[in-house]
Amino acid sequence: MTVSVLVVDDSGFFRKRLTEILNASDNIKVVGVATNGREGVEMAAKLRPDVITMDYEMPVMDGITAVREIMKHRPTPVLMFSSLTYEGARVTLDALEAGAVDFLPKNFEEIARDSSQLQKILRERILDVARSSPGARLPPVAPAPVSPASVQRPTVAREPIAPGRQQPARPGESESPKTPARRTAARSFSVVAIGTSTGGPIALQRVLTGLPAGFPAPLVLVQHMPASFTPAFADRLNKLCQIEVRQAEEGDLLRPGLALLAPGGKQMMIENRGGQGRIRILPGDERLNYRPCADVTFGSLARSFPGKTLGVILTGMGADGKEGCRMMKDTGSLIWAQDEKTSVIYGMPMAVTKAGLTDEILALGDIGTRLVEAVV
Template sequence: MNSIKVLVVDDSAVVRKVVTGLLEEAPGIEVLHAVADPLLAMERMRMQWPDVIVLDVEMPRMDGITFLKKIMKERPTPVVICSTLTEKGAQTTVEALAAGAVAIITKPKLGLKQFLSDASDDLVTAVKSAARANVKRLIPRQAAAPVPSVKHTADVILPPADTHAMAQTTERVVAIGTSTGGTQALEEVLTALPKVSPGIVIVQHMPEKFTAAFAARLDSVCQIAVKEARSNDRVLPGRALIAPGGKHMLLRRNGAQYFVEVIDGPLVNRHRPSVDVLFRSVAKCAGANALGVIMTGMGDDGAAGLLEMRKAGARTVAQDEQSCVVYGMPKEAVKRGAVEKTVALSALDKEILQQLARFEQR
């Protein structure tokens, strides 16, 4: 199998040196060049085009966003963004994701060399995931997870739902889980939903600090309200709540009303927030009053939780392979029998509304 050829573009000599070393140590990855800005990158790319680009966003001569848009227009290529953990960096990175980047690797301003060494698994995972991405789905409208030694299940956060059916209420909940490619996919679905839509709870695998900027961006382009979730936020019609990066989000119920709880906890399926944690809580608290949607993403987070939702009486839908950037999470959910129906990304908004309309026919 041919190695994944990578181009590193970052104005920091330290970042270029450390990232190159870490990637070169990983089997199946070859760093073609490491350059200080996009103009130098374009010179190297004329000689040999990379399979994946690791790209900083704040650089001299040409910023990373302009470079990314140019690449996606001329020759779409998987791009992993290497961004600082700052509010400004988060906003810029969300722009990059909307422009077609696949994943985010975060870097602090201090202790950079040690941080990058500690995050080597994240970096390698992001590059390998990007290399397998369906680049056609990146135009133009994603975050690799930490990889601990132990892969926890949702049991570490809350026990499974029991077999008792939930009492019916007039409140409906849509639970969505997604990862690589999900930022663009969510924007396409949520912008298509009318103002009068059911309450939505979302886990998008993203690092800490980035989900607030992502939610703000969606809120600015959607008819529904979108916000980063906080504990005790109500799940209301016409509103979508996005789990904060670095925290788990659970659905809770008080009488006929639903709200969310945001908590700390160990990584589940190597993620925090975890789709499995959200979906299990929805199975427990909403049962047959819910719709579960699993979308593009690498790995299997959400497959077990979606199956629990289906067993609890919820409707379940998956994004189809053709429209996924990475057909990992939906594929695993289908394999486990968790999915009632598979649909294209372009039809997910209509499917959400149609599935919820069927609740009234039960």
């Protein structure tokens, strides 16, 4: 089936190039263009597209307000275009909170010079975002194979809500789907590791705001995100959460109640030095699709803290985290995965679950509570 797209942007050049790129695909068709957020809201109601691409800075109505209006009246998957700056990151996180599914950097130079790689990424992202709709007509994303060898041998040289409150469910999201009867017995973990991608910023916020300041284990977080975005994301989480959250740096020590976010564009590994976890930040290995990569971080935990790690895989496309979870599971560590119903993209959790690695499958709204119950 063809995915219908509404393009919302005040730049005539961007609207024209985006329309040309998307219409060149056999299974994507641009059905309308809007020059500002208000037009976008009106055309979304009239045309009922499968996906909307949304700019932020526009006259009459900005992109975030438009996303909120669209989600209020007719929820539709929205792909935001953002600048790769700290301010762009802040705006993008606001858009994701308002209900946008994913984002892409807005790079006029690459659009202008007809970059084939950019076009490929854009078309694939449109199709992936379309799959996030409850009524999506596309087949599920097939988990992409990950080479265990590349995971085990990375190049070695590292609307805001009040703290402690849960964010309301997104449209169509169930708070408590049926959970498998098997439940993790309370035990001590050396570290809790969480990996996620598309939908992850809001999912991480939901989970981490449910943890008390005295949470008894360290946490490490891997979110697929550009380098210019991770500092703003860590700052936002830190302001919203009772635990401390910050971007990880070389040599950081793991400690209870501290969550360290892997920096974008690099790889984060954890070493065990006399029982103390220490962060290593490595250059982004070009052999790996993701920088940061959950497989790399989880694989290092399998070696450093065998049988003493709780791995959690949240929403995201692809299969990053599966091989790392397999390595941790082989040492006796435990693995949880977000369920399909509350995942924006059921790729990463599906890959782990289909591989038979999960000890618990949980709705997003239940994960924070279960962490408090299970980690002592």
